[in-house]
Amino acid sequence: xxxxxxxxxxxxxxxxxxxxxxxxxxxxxxxxxxxxxxxxxxxxxxxxxxxxxxxxxxxxxxxxxxxxxxxxxxxxxxxxxxxxxxxxxxxxxxxxxxxxxxxxxxxxxxxxxxxxxxxxxxxxxxxxxxxxxxxxxxxxxxxxxxxxxxxxxxxxxxxxxxxxxxxxxxxxxxxxxxxxxxxxxxxxxxxxxxxxxxxxxxxxxxxxxxxxxxxxxxxxxxxxxxxxxxxxxxxxxxxxxxxxxxxxxxxxxxxxxxxxxxxxxxxxxxxxxxxxxxxxxxxxxxxxxxxxxxxxxxxxxxxxxxxxxxxxxxxxxxxxxxxxxxxxxxx
Numbered sequence: 001x002x003x004x005x006x007x008x009x010x011x012x013x014x015x016x017x018x019x020x021x022x023x024x025x026x027x028x029x030x031x032x033x034x035x036x037x038x039x040x041x042x043x044x045x046x047x048x049x050x051x052x053x054x055x056x057x058x059x060x061x062x063x064x065x066x067x068x069x070x071x072x073x074x075x076x077x078x079x080x081x082x083x084x085x086x087x088x089x090x091x092x093x094x095x096x097x098x099x100x101x102x103x104x105x106x107x108x109x110x111x112x113x114x115x116x117x118x119x120x121x122x123x124x125x126x127x128x129x130x131x132x133x134x135x136x137x138x139x140x141x142x143x144x145x146x147x148x149x150x151x152x153x154x155x156x157x158x159x160x161x162x163x164x165x166x167x168x169x170x171x172x173x174x175x176x177x178x179x180x181x182x183x184x185x186x187x188x189x190x191x192x193x194x195x196x197x198x199x200x201x202x203x204x205x206x207x208x209x210x211x212x213x214x215x216x217x218x219x220x221x222x223x224x225x226x227x228x229x230x231x232x233x234x235x236x237x238x239x240x241x242x243x244x245x246x247x248x249x250x251x252x253x254x255x256x257x258x259x260x261x262x263x264x265x266x267x268x269x270x271x272x273x274x275x276x277x278x279x280x281x282x283x284x285x286x287x288x289x290x291x292x293x294x295x296x297x298x299x300x301x302x303x304x305x306x307x308x309x310x311x312x313x314x315x316x317x318x319x320x321x322x323x324x325x326x327x328x329x330x331x
Contacts, residue, residue, distance in 0.1 A: 001018055001021040001022050001025060001031065002018055003017075003018070003021070003035040003038055003039060004035045005017055005035070005039050006036070006039060006081065006082070008081045009039075009080060009081040010080070010081055012053060013043075013046075013079070013080045013081060016042075016046055016051060016054075016055075017039055017042040017043065017046070019055075019137060019138075020042045020045055020046055020134070021038060021042050022137075023133070023134055023137055024041075024042070024045070024100075024103075024105065026146060027103065027105065027130075027133075027146070027149065027150060027153070028103065028150075029099055029100065029103045029105060030099060037095070040095065040096045041095075041096050041097075041099065041100065043076050043080050043082065043096075044072060044076070044092060044096035044097050044100065045100055045105065045106065045126075046080070047067065047072045047075040047076050047079075047080070048065075048067055048072065048097075048100075048106055048124050048125060048126055049065075049125075049126040049131060049134075050065060050067075050075070052079050055134040055135050055137055056135055058126060058131045058134055058135060059125070059126065059131065060125055060126045060127060060128040060130070060131035060132075061107050061125035061126070061127065061128060062128045062131075063125075065125045065126075066108070066109050066123025066124060066125045067123050067124055067125070068089075068123050068124075069089035069090070069092040069093050069124075070086055070089050071123070072092050072096075072124070073085075073086055073088065073089060073092065074086075097124060101124070104127055104129075104130070104153050105126065105127060105130045106124050106125065106126060106127065106130075107124070107125055107126075107127050108123065108124045108125075109123050109124075109125075129149055129152055129153065130149070132145075132149075133145055133146065133149045168180040168181060168182060169181040169182070169187050169188055169191050171190070171191045171194050171195065171210070172194075172195060173194060173206075173207045173210075173219065174194075174198060174199075174202070174204075174205065174206055174207060174243075175206060175207075177219075179210060179218055179219050181210075181212050181218065182212055182215075185258055185291065186240075186256055186258040187212065187256075189256040189257075189258060189289055189290075189291055189312060190210065190240055190241060190256045192289070192312040192315075193240075193241050193254055193256060193289050193310075193312075194207060194210070194241065196312065196315045197254075197287075197289065197310050197312075197315065198243055198252075200315060200316065201310075201318070202243060202245055202252065203245035203247045203248045203250065204245060204246075204247050205243040205244055205245040205250070205252060206221070206224075206243065206244055206246075207219065207221075207241065207242070207243045208220075208221040208224050208225050208242045208243060208244050209221065209225065209238070209241065209242035210240070210241055211238065211239075211240050211241075216238075224244065225242070228244065228251060228280055228281055228282050229278050229279040229280045229281055230242075230251070230275070230278060230280055231274040231275060231277070231278040231280070232278075239253045239254055239255050240254060240255055240256045240261070241254040241256070242254070244282060248283075249281075249282050249283055250282065250283050250284075250285055251280070251282035251283065251284045251285070252285055252287060253271065253284060253285070253286050253287070254287040254288075254289060255286075255287070255288050255289065256289050257288050257289060257290050257291075257295065257299065258291070261288075262288045262299050262302055262303055263286045263287070263288045263303065263304050263307045264302045264303065264304050265304045265305070267304070268286055268304040268306075268307060271284075271286075272284075285307075285308060286304070286306075286307040286308065287307070287308045287309070287310055288303060288307065288308075288309050288310075289309075289310045289311075289312060290309065290310070290311050290312065291311075291312050291313065292311060292312065292313045293311055293313070293314065296309060296311055296319075303321055304321065305321050305322045306321065306322065307321050308320055308321070309321070
């Protein structure tokens, strides 16, 4: 597959980009995107496999080759003629690797260790099956190996889906509706927020939104949020849980902290600006939920003023960061 690649890309890298896109197309990864996005996806795939010259170099998760997003940026800059900023690491995860992970071409350490989606310590690697497949590209063994790969991947997908279904965390919302969260410490904390925190401090709040690591819009009451003039839900700063108490006209924006995700000053300012722009009619309170005090101590210095903290293993206590008494309007 030929596309126009970034100026300054070495000839050997252009060849690798064209070849890996051909392979990705053959295994069912969508390649109907802009030239630059396809190039970025191809280079991310190559970098994860530590490929510089040819596919014989390809390493996989079996080799312990998990690269963090910043490592991928460094590898591409050093070997593929890229000039990406280290600050663009989130683009690697959200854009360049997204389809590769969904298709099983790339795996991440969270799939075996239960790390949260936004855990900065997690890394990415080529799947062993894909690493083996690309070594056969251009050889007589290519077609039979490709057929074996597609059959194996389909079987693996079915097995993983069954496993995920068994590991789901069931959560009962205040109205009685049951939703299933993916297994993991982050979602276990979300369960505690909904089933323990809200009954204690929610003033009969209803849950309007719950995000999941596998389904960003697992539970969504879009009309209710629009009625409150909440900002567009596709916004990247959307918290883990949004709940609303009509009794107090309080809108709870709750983050379940696991490695990242606390309400710091920058995030709070961004959200307040978005809410002001959208004309939100509710009084907003920001909560960061922690699993225990030890985790909270590690992040206490980063918590924004005029926000609240709830700790799951001390459910009947709250920490308020300065200002008015808990849950009074922050004017």
